[in-house]
Amino acid sequence: MSLRYALLAILRVGPLSGYDLQKQFHQSVGHVWHAPDSQIYPELRKMEQLGLIEGEEQTRGERGTRRMYHVTEAGDRAFVEWMDAPLDYQRVRDPAHLRAAYLEATTPDSARAFLQRHIAQWESELSQWEGELDRIDAVANPMLVRRLAVTADADRERTIAYKRFAYEGLVERAQAEIAWARRGLALVDRLDA
Amino acid sequence: MSLRYALLAILRVGPLSGYDLQKQFHQSVGHVWHAPDSQIYPELRKMEQLGLIEGEEQTRGERGTRRMYHVTEAGDRAFVEWMDAPLDYQRVRDPAHLRAAYLEATTPDSARAFLQRHIAQWESELSQWEGELDRIDAVANPMLVRRLAVTADADRERTIAYKRFAYEGLVERAQAEIAWARRGLALVDRLDA
DNA sequence: CACGTCATGTAACCTGTTACATGATTCC
DNA sequence: GGAATCATGTAACAGGTTACATGACGTG
Missing domain, CATH: 1.10.10.10 (Winged helix-like DNA-binding domain superfamily/Winged helix DNA-binding domain)
Known part of the structure; x- marks a missing residue:
């Protein structure tokens, strides 16, 4: 939708x-x-x-x-x-956290591999979004440039600020996923010892 | 799947x-x-x-x-x-962050309403997940109890630890969403001034 | 004349959503 | 006898995924 x-x-x-x-x-x-x-x-x-x-x-x-x-x-x-209008929030359906809840069912190495892939996945997203943040700051994103060109001066600050705000949220999410998975790796090590 | x-x-x-x-x-x-x-x-x-x-x-x-x-x-x-097996990660599709990127298109009040609903939404999820964490710690979740009953002592710690780990991740995600939206409210106020 | 990129899709399938449907059993 | 809960779905639809399909234009 x-x-x-x-x-x-x-x-x-x-x-x-x-x-x-x-x-x-x-x-x-x-x-x-x-x-x-x-x-x-x-x-x-x-x-x-x-x-x-x-x-x-x-x-x-x-x-x-x-x-x-x-x-x-x-x-x-x-x-x-x-x-x-109110957003309709989708119900949670998170395969990574689902799997995390049952990591005892597999080997420590397999658990580590899963967590490392999780980190790689989110690092890749993170670099995309950080790149976007940089392009927002440098006013280098072509869409944003087009938009600002048709935006009254008074609204330019708002336009940029909300784009930034949105991407900041995504960046933080990615960072949180990475931090969580790193803690998971430490947990696997501790339980494996 | x-x-x-x-x-x-x-x-x-x-x-x-x-x-x-x-x-x-x-x-x-x-x-x-x-x-x-x-x-x-x-x-x-x-x-x-x-x-x-x-x-x-x-x-x-x-x-x-x-x-x-x-x-x-x-x-x-x-x-x-x-x-x-590797998880197949779904591509990002986040309606809240999509909307956040275009908040300049509506009134400050509407933006605030959106962010407040976002907070309410995640607070509701948060309390669910925190409740689950409590039930894990108290070993009060019926599924967990059934599972532990058929789990060798040596594996009980792992079983509990990974459940906890999974829900911790969700709790942190909810907290991050709430913090983000609160910052958004502050941003709306600043831009509205 | 070959290759990149412009330009636009169709078809089959899977997953999930929403609304509805139905009857049996147990407990008070 | 009525309510809760046991017990199990179907049907229609929306949205997203994957794979495939086709041809024209511009540039070296």
Whole structure:
């Protein structure tokens, strides 16, 4: 459900083709809400049917075409309504913590391998998000630049501050996962001794 | 996919009827991996077809029946294999952080409401998990008691320690989410001033 | 003329969500 | 006799995953 609003958030900045949108998506919101291309294109079609966005076919070269999308008034309204509505929180479903609860069922080495992979996984996410934080600070993220270009000066600080706030939360989450898994490694060692 | 192993984890302790399993589930693993009954019963049937568990129909009263399940050797093997295999991490998809990144699009009050709901949400999870931690320490969780009853003394410490470790991770996550949202409230106030 | 990248998907499948459905048994 | 709880699901749908598919354009 949120994919729709992630796409609207990007399109609200200005018209984009599906392809460009997808590119921008993977470089910005995609770090918070992943979606493959095979989901993005159909979703855009659905949003068009619902009147949230409008697409115009453009020619490109001899026979090529591409579809430029822009947000309609209804789409803009839908986005703001979503912002104001309560989120529906998904129930917890965390495979790593599930497995952690039963580590006594396997060997210490296997437990260690699991925890090391957990650390590697979150370190990889962490570096993505820290990179985004750096790009926010340097105002080097192309989406953010586009956004700031159409944002009144008075709102620029807010725009940047909330992006930063969001990524800070993700960075802290990753750091917490890593710290937890490291403690797990120490625990395995202690119990193995 | 993990639902299967969450169910196996419970059944490995000893045979249970679908109904009892479901009860135990909601009181234990369900805090880490939620699933509704409408998913549990069919999954048990599927697992039976795959030979991971076996069910026997028992009569109950005059006409009533219930199905007692126990783990097969293949099921036991499958569980350990899952423990040793790399987890497949889902891509990030976090509606709260997605929304946080665009809070400038709405009013300060709406932003505050969002953050306050976020805090309430995680405080509710937090109290669940802290409760579980207490029950682990008091050895008062019925599933844990059943498990310890069939666990060799040498493994009891490990069994308890890993449960604790898992729930500690969840508790820390909840605390981090709450702290983050509180900082968000402060940020809204600052930007609103 | 080959390769990268522009451009857009379809199809099958799995998992999970929501709402609904039904009857038996036990305990007060 | 009525309520709680035992006991087990089905059906429809939404959302996400994986694999595959296709062709045009631009550049060296």
